[in-house]
Each structure stands twice: as C-alpha cells, then as structure tokens.
Amino acid sequence: MNPQTIREGYNFAYLDEQTKRMIRRALLKAVAIPGYQVPFGGREMPMPYGWGTGGMQVTAAVIGQNDCLKVIDQGADDTTNAVSIRAFFRDLTGVKTTERTEEATLIQTRHRIPEKPLQAGQVLVYQVPIPEPLRFIEPSEVETRKMHALEDYGVMHIKLYEDIAQFGHIATAYAYPVLVNGRYVMDPSPIPKFDNPKMDNSPALQLFGAGREKRIYAIPPYTDVKSLDFEDHPFEVQTWKQCCAICGSTESFLDEVIMDDQGAHEFICSDTDYCRERMASQEMPV
Amino acid sequence: MNAEPILQVENLTKLYAAGKGCEAVSFDLYPGEVLGIVGESGSGKSTLLNCLSARLAPDEGDIHYLTRAAERVNLYALSESRQRHLQRTEWGIVHQHPRDGLRMGVSAGANIGERLMATGQRHYGNLRDTAQSWMSDVELDIARIDDKPTTYSGGMQQRLQIARNLVTHPRLVFMDEPTGGLDVSVQARLLDLLRQLVTEMNLAVVIVTHDLAVARLLAQRLIVMRHGRVVETGLTDQVLDDPQHAYTQLLVSSVLTS
Ligand SMILES: [Zn+2]
Numbered sequence: 391m392n393p394q395t396i397r398e399g400y401n402f403a404y405l406d407e408q409t410k411r412m413i414r415r416a417l418l419k420a421v422a423i424p425g426y427q428v429p430f431g432g433r434e435m436p437m438p439y440g441w442g443t444g445g446m447q448v449t450a451a452v453i454g455q456n457d458c459l460k461v462i463d464q465g466a467d468d469t470t471n472a473v474s475i476r477a478f479f480r481d482l483t484g485v486k487t488t489e490r491t492e493e494a495t496l497i498q499t500r501h502r503i504p505e506k507p508l509q510a511g512q513v514l515v516y517q518v519p520i521p522e523p524l525r526f527i528e529p530s531e532v533e534t535r536k537m538h539a540l541e542d543y544g545v546m547h548i549k550l551y552e553d554i555a556q557f558g559h560i561a562t563a564y565a566y567p568v569l570v571n572g573r574y575v576m577d578p579s580p581i582p583k584f585d586n587p588k589m590d591n592s593p594a595l596q597l598f599g600a601g602r603e604k605r606i607y608a609i610p611p612y613t614d615v616k617s618l619d620f621e622d623h624p625f626e627v628q629t630w631k632q633c634c635a636i637c638g639s640t641e642s643f644l645d646e647v648i649m650d651d652q653g654a655h656e657f658i659c660s661d662t663d664y665c666r667e668r669m670a671s672q673e674m675p676v
Numbered sequence: 677m678n679a680e681p682i683l684q685v686e687n688l689t690k691l692y693a694a695g696k697g698c699e700a701v702s703f704d705l706y707p708g709e710v711l712g713i714v715g716e717s718g719s720g721k722s723t724l725l726n727c728l729s730a731r732l733a734p735d736e737g738d739i740h741y742l743t744r745a746a747e748r749v750n751l752y753a754l755s756e757s758r759q760r761h762l763q764r765t766e767w768g769i770v771h772q773h774p775r776d777g778l779r780m781g782v783s784a785g786a787n788i789g790e791r792l793m794a795t796g797q798r799h800y801g802n803l804r805d806t807a808q809s810w811m812s813d814v815e816l817d818i819a820r821i822d823d824k825p826t827t828y829s830g831g832m833q834q835r836l837q838i839a840r841n842l843v844t845h846p847r848l849v850f851m852d853e854p855t856g857g858l859d860v861s862v863q864a865r866l867l868d869l870l871r872q873l874v875t876e877m878n879l880a881v882v883i884v885t886h887d888l889a890v891a892r893l894l895a896q897r898l899i900v901m902r903h904g905r906v907v908e909t910g911l912t913d914q915v916l917d918d919p920q921h922a923y924t925q926l927l928v929s930s931v932l933t934s
Contacts, residue, residue, distance in 0.1 A: 527779070540757045544764075544794020548779070548786045551793065554800050555783055555822050620800040 413451035420608035425570025444599030445517030460494035465660035508594035637668035688737035712895030720904035768841030774833035831862035
C-alpha cells in the first residue's frame with residue numbers, strides 16, 4: 391500500500407483508532423457468541439442515501455492494508471452505492487479493490503451473498519437495517535433481549551404459521567430467520583432466502599453491522615446455520631422456470647428486469663461478477 | 677381430592693405502601709380445586725394473583741408448587757427460564773382484558789398454536805388440527821381460524837384466550853376477572869363453559885373476582901380480602917350464606933341489595 395494514496399487529513403479507513411478498537415471488541419464478542427447481538431457505540435459515517443452505516447463501520451474497523459475489497463449492492467458491483475463505497479474505502483485506505491469474488495479478502499455487501507462459494511480467510515460484512523428478528527411481534531427491546539436470553543422463541547414460528555395459513559406456503563422470501571449454532575435466532579439481513587444455505591458451515595467469517603440500532607453480530611467459520619421451518623413445510627429456496635438471459639445459468643439468483651416500454655421482461659443474474667465470469671468462460675476458445 | 681397440595685402459599689407479602697398490595701397471605705390449593713379470591717378493587721387480590729403466577733416477586737413469604745413430575749419447587753427460587761416454562765406448559769393465565777392475553781395481530785389459529793410451537797411442536801398440520809379442535813371445544817366457529825382476534829366479539833376473544841391457555845393441558849390456571857366487562861348473557865354462557873372445562877380437565881384454578889355470583893358458580897372455596905389482608909376463608913357456600921366477618925357481611929349484603 392502506498393501512504394500517498396490516502397486522502398490527506400483523514401485517518402486510515404476514516405474512523406479514529408479508538409472507535410475501531412471499540413468496534414473490534416464488539417466483533418470479538420460477537421464471534422465468541424455466534425448469532426448474539428452485541429451492542430456497540432456506533433459512529434456517524436458519511437454514506438450514500440439509503441445505505442446504512444453499520445456495515446461500513448464494521449468494514450472500517452477490520453480492513454487492513456493488505457486487504458482486497460469488493461463491494462456489492464443487491465449482488466451488483468456497479469450500482470451507484472457500490473461504486474461510491476468502493477471509492478470511499480480506496481481513497482481512505484489505499485487498499486486494492488476488486489469485483490471478483492475469489493480475489494477479495496473482504497466483501498462488503500447489502501442484500502446478497504455472492505454465488506461463488508466463499509473460502510477460508512474471506513470476510514463477508516453485511517449491512518443490516520433491522521437486526522432484531524423478534525421485533526415484528528415484540529416492540530420492547532427489554533423483552534426481546536430477555537426472549538433471546540431464555541431461548542423463548544415460540545413466536546418465530548408464529549410468523550411462518552401465519553404465512554402458511556394465508557398463502558399455503560412459507561411466503562417469507564427475504565430476511566428469513568435462522569437459528570445459529572443451535573442457540574440464537576438471527577435475522578440474516580434482507581438477503582433472499584436463496585442465500586440462506588450459503589451461510590451454513592461457510593468457511594468464511596460473516597460479520598453483521600446495524601448502524602441505526604447499534605448492534606453487531608457474527609457467524610464464525612464453519613457454524614451451523616439452520617433456516618426455521620415446519621416438518622410438513624420444510625425450508626425451500628426460490629426457484630425460477632427461466633435461466634439467466636445473459637449467461638444461461640440455472641443455478642443463480644435471478645432478478646427480473648423490464649426490457650422495453652411494452653413490458654417485455656427477462657431474468658438475469660443478480661450477481662454481476664458471477665454472470666460476467668460465466669460469459670467470459672463461454673467466450674474462451676476451446 | 678389428592679392429599680398433596682399443588683400450591684402452598686405461606687405468609688406471602690407484597691406491599692407498595694401500607695395496606696396497598698397483599699400481606700401475610702397463606703393457603704393451600706389442591707389439584708382440581710377452584711379457589712376464589714374476592715374483594716373490592718384495591719383489596720390486593722390482583723397483586724396476590726401476580727405473585728402466585730410468578731409475574732411479581734413478593735417481598736416476603738414462599739410459594740411452593742408441585743410440578744407434573746411431582747417435584748415440589750420454590751417458585752421464586754427457580755430461574756426465570758424455568759418460571760416461564762411452567763407458565764407455558766403447566767399453567768394458564770386468563771386475563772380480564774383479552775388484549776393482555778392474546779396476540780391481537782395474528783390469527784386465532786396462531787394464538788392457540790403459540791404455546792405448542794414454543795414447546796417444540798413443528799408440524800403445521802397437527803397445529804392446525806389442534807387449534808380447530810380447541811376452537812370447537814370453546815364453542816368458536818372453526819371457519820374463523822384464520823381471522824384475527826380484533827374481528828372477534830369480547831366474548832369470543834375471551835373464549836379464544838381460554839383455548840390458547842388450555843391447549844397445553846395445564847394443571848393450574850390463574851384467572852383475573854375472566855367474565856368482567858362482558859354482557860350478562862355472554863357472561864353466563866362463558867361461566868358454564870369454564871365450569872365444564874374445569875371439571876373435565878380436573879384443573880386447579882385460582883380465580884380473582886369482585887363478582888360474588890361468579891365466585892359462587894365456580895369456586896369451592898373462598899378467600900375474602902380487604903386492604904391487602906385475608907379477612908375470611910372457608911367453603912364458598914359457608915362464606916356467602918353465613919359470613920362471619922363484618923366486611924364479608926357487607927360484601928354479601930351489597931350484592932343482595934344491588
Ligand atoms: Zn447470468
């Protein structure tokens with residue numbers, strides 16, 4: 391890393407060292423108690439509209455000079471938010487950045503997990519809007535903390551029960567609740583449930599930051615992560631009849647995109663890096 | 677009646693101020709027995725009920741409960757986790773206002789199924805069957821299983837609250853003015869239902885009420901409270917037909933004249 395590349399007048403990764411240490415202490419506790427929400431004294435971060443600061447604070451606290459950073463928003467490296475956050479950390483750390491999942495040591499994400507399986511040594515940092523999975527039914531913070539402490543989780547299945555009663559199946563498709571390490575119920579942030587199985591026993595370290603509610607939680611590598619369900623309505627991921635209109639993948643999470651004013655639509659990979667790599671390999675001469 | 681009491685209360689005291697709360701209350705409750713706690717508002721009967729049901733730690737005194745596994749436990753020596761487990765498996769708590777005892781934002785079926793889900797039942801079809809069976813037991817239309825309690829009448833909400841409590845086949849149920857606020861005709865039908873369920877399920881019940889007619893219909897034994905203290909106890913008919921304490925006499929006569 392070249393010190394000249396850091397914008398003058400700012401500390402490495404923007405946050406002061408004391409704040410980073412405070413966040414790292416919260417992270418260590420979070421890793422020690424998988425799925426448990428650790429309160430921390432959050433700081434303000436300059437951020438694009440619509441992007442919370444929790445994930446950015448975690449990234450700022452763990453990023454090192456030898457890291458290679460990837461930033462995705464809904465799976466894409468090229469959205470305005472992803473581009474500006476990548477530029478922000480490049481300016482304030484001088485670290486390498488990448489769009490390629492396998493090159494990254496640190497991946498800051500909002501609402502997706504990359505399609506390419508993560509490896510040991512990689513760190514995935516999730517931006518979390520609402521960390522409390524029990525909030526939908528219990529507005530009191532004191533009570534939800536007590537419910538976690540006592541493993542009083544009967545209410546979690548109420549939500550799934552109501553889904554089946556109303557729609558005939560579990561309709562919850564995003565922020566689908568999971569049980570971490572057989573102990574804590576956790577909100578995986580608004581990723582599609584398609585991504586839930588990727589959290590289970592992942593070799594990567596997964597860190598979650600909620601800025602507004604000032605909570606940090608974590609899934610250490612190789613931790614059991616089970617999606618809640620019923621015996622007669624087992625957990626299932628989304629499937630599509632279509633394949634990706636660009637790369638032809640039948641295995642990735644697809645976004646529906648409108649192609650013209652007549653309402654014609656197609657399905658394409660939400661993970662832009664995955665899609666591009668598949669295209670590149672197909673174009674290569676055999 | 678079994679020889680072993682299911683609940684033993686000794687010298688229970690919880691005072692907010694002098695005469696406010698409950699003081700030096702002792703009694704035994706046997707399996708299948710219905711005990712009425714009567715008195716005016718402010719007599720300390722609700723404080724007592726909260727202490728008995730592990731929702732309010734007393735200042736002094738002990739409560740021993742005989743569990744399903746025949747273990748005699750000191751209620752306030754148990755962990756909060758253990759207390760909650762008792763509350764949702766071996767006990768029921770029927771509140772005066774259904775909104776305090778129901779989840780108003782979720783369907784009737786989910787309300788009945790919650791305790792089962794909390795104790796590990798994970799089969800949707802079975803939960804549904806159980807909910808329907810309980811709805812018909814408390815005389816609710818099973819076609820309303822997916823409706824929220826907000827769309828139910830007061831009497832129906834109270835039936836739903838009862839079903840939600842009884843679904844885990846508790847042994848001990850605490851009731852706080854369960855028919856309060858209902859029309860007289862609705863009240864009478866609900867009382868009939870309660871009496872029938874209590875007998876069928878051999879429930880031990882502690883029922884708090886200011887309504888002596890409710891007490892007479894449901895309770896075998898009465899505790900009369902005033903200013904936080906027990907002023908008279910005895911078999912219901914005995915207490916109501918031949919009250920000994922001046923305050924009980926006043927209570928009884930005010931019912932007769934009203
Ligand atoms: Zn594709």
